[in-house]
Amino acid sequence: MFKVTIDGKTIEVQEGTTVLDAAKMLDIPIPTLCHHPKLTPFGGCRLCIVEIKGIPRPVTSCTTPVSDGMEVTTSNPYIEDLRKTVLELILSDHPNDCMVCEKAGDCTLQELAYFYGIRENRFEGERRIYTKRDGNPFIERDLEKCIMCGRCVKVCDEVEGVGAIDFGYRGFSSKICTPFGKDLNCEFCGQCVAVCPTGALTGKMWKQKGRQKDIKEIETTCPYCGCGCSLTLHVRRNEVIKITSREDTLNEGWLCVKGRFSYSFINSPDRLTKPLIRIAPKDQSNPPLPPFVKGGRGGINNSLLVTRYSSLFREASWDEAVDYIAKRLKTLKDKYGPDAIAGLSSARCTNEENYLFQKFMRAGIGTNNIDHCARY
Ligand code: SF4
Ligand code: SF4
Ligand code: SF4
Known part of the structure; x- marks a missing residue:
């Protein structure tokens, strides 16, 4: 263990701990932009500079490991002045777009500019202008707002293992x-x-959907597969407008494309919201089957379905539907035995729901005829 003193507070930390992490353990804040706790340190933004006794120049705390007896100063007028200059240099090549930027209110750069009181910039010069927009379906890439922190490159390589982007x-x-x-x-x-x-x-689907301050955050579980990642739904006026995940969850904040971007079905007018009971064939006037019955995509909502196929289906309450299912299952089981019944579960259910379903089929019905659509 190494003993290190930061801003007059002493702590014992393991060999290899960085100055930044040791400061965090002491609850001493050091500003950063390129640092991310789950990614290897980069030392690119230079905001986390600190002074170390015996070293002539400031060093980046995210890339400097502690040594025994080290004495660190994280904040003094000289360091703060350097940090402010670094921020001014970054902002000198940055569009002052906060009023219309999707990230405003949740932007580390904006927050740091606020705390360092940067209103006007001393540095004027050439600006990077990129007119070409990326045509991909999900991610808005506005390179004029990029500060070259490299987090995206590292996460794509170190966490996702894809390496789809890099510095050029x-x-x-x-x-x-x-x-x-x-x-x-x-x-x-x-x-x-x-x-x-x-x-x-930013997400293309989030565009102009709402500011962070108007959003209610609701924790839930991803319905797409058995990994059961934790999701934070960003809800505005009863509409899910964005999905994120917290770093302190089992999935550590990482999601796949489905969990993060495939949520428009929640507010889809095509969604069935009430149970429909199929009318017995003898009562039907034999209309054509609706598209979803034939195996095509439905594309019709509850009321449309009921209006268009009123001789096929009728809307029911949950109580009525559940009673009906129970009665029919009992009749079939008594007549043909439990193995005449099979259950198909869904990848959209949680692990707990799927567990309950198999329990119901095995213990309630008495059959092992259970299957599951493994992927959405
Ligand atoms: S990225 Fe941040 S600082 Fe830049 S325009 Fe958007 S909100 Fe403002
Ligand atoms: S696009 Fe990548 S390099 Fe640029 S600011 Fe965002 S994370 Fe950093
Ligand atoms: S694979 Fe994921 S992390 Fe990599 S560029 Fe694509 S969306 Fe970003």
């Missing part, structure tokens, strides 16, 4: 590139969006 070109022309400068074509997991500290990467 040199000096002022540097930018985050896709292969051959084409539209992003990858897994679309959105991890890069989740770790981007600015509005350079």
Whole structure:
């Protein structure tokens, strides 16, 4: 163990701990932009500089491991002045777009500019202008807002193992590139969006849907597969407008394309919201089957279905539907035995719901005829 003193507070930490992490353990805040606790340190943004006794120049705390007896100062007028200059330099090549930016209110760069009181910029010069927009279906890439922190590149490589993007070109022309400068074509997991500290990467589906302050956050479980990742639904006026995941969950905040972006079905007018009971064939006037019965996509909502196929289905309450199912299952079981019945469950259910379903089939009905559509 190494003993290190930061801003007059002493702590014992394991060898290899960085100064930034040791400061975090002491609850001493150090501003960062490129650092992410789940990614390897980069030391790119230079905001986390600190002074270490005996070292002539400030060093980046995210890449400096502690040594025994080290004495660190995280904040003094000199350090804060340097940090402010770093921020001013970043902002000198950044569109002042906060009023219309999707990330406003949830942007680390905006927050730091606020705390350092940067209103006007001393540095004026050439600006990077990128007119081409990426045509991919999910992720808005606004490279003018990119501060080259590299988080997206690292998460795509180190967490997702895809490597769909990387730094390209040199000096002022540097930018985050896709292969051959084409539209992003990858897994679309959105991890890069989740770790981007600015509005350079946002979800296309979120555009102008609502500000963070208007959003109610609801924790839930992803309905798509048995991994059961934790989701945070961002709900505005009873509509899910965005999905994220918290870092302190089992899935550590990482999601796949379905969990992160495939939520429009929630508010789809095609969704069945009430049980429908099929009318016995003898009572039907034999109309054509609706598309979903034939195996095609439904494309019709509850009321449309009932209006158009009123001789096939009728709307029922949940109590009536459940009673009806119970009665029919009992009749079939008594007449043909439990193995005449089979149950098909769904990948959209949670692990717990699927567990209950198999329990119901095995213990309630008495059959092992159970299957499950493994993927959505
Ligand atoms: S990325 Fe942040 S600082 Fe830049 S325009 Fe958007 S909200 Fe403002
Ligand atoms: S969406 Fe996922 S796979 Fe695509 S660039 Fe971002 S992190 Fe990489
Ligand atoms: S796109 Fe976002 S995460 Fe990637 S380098 Fe730019 S600012 Fe950083």
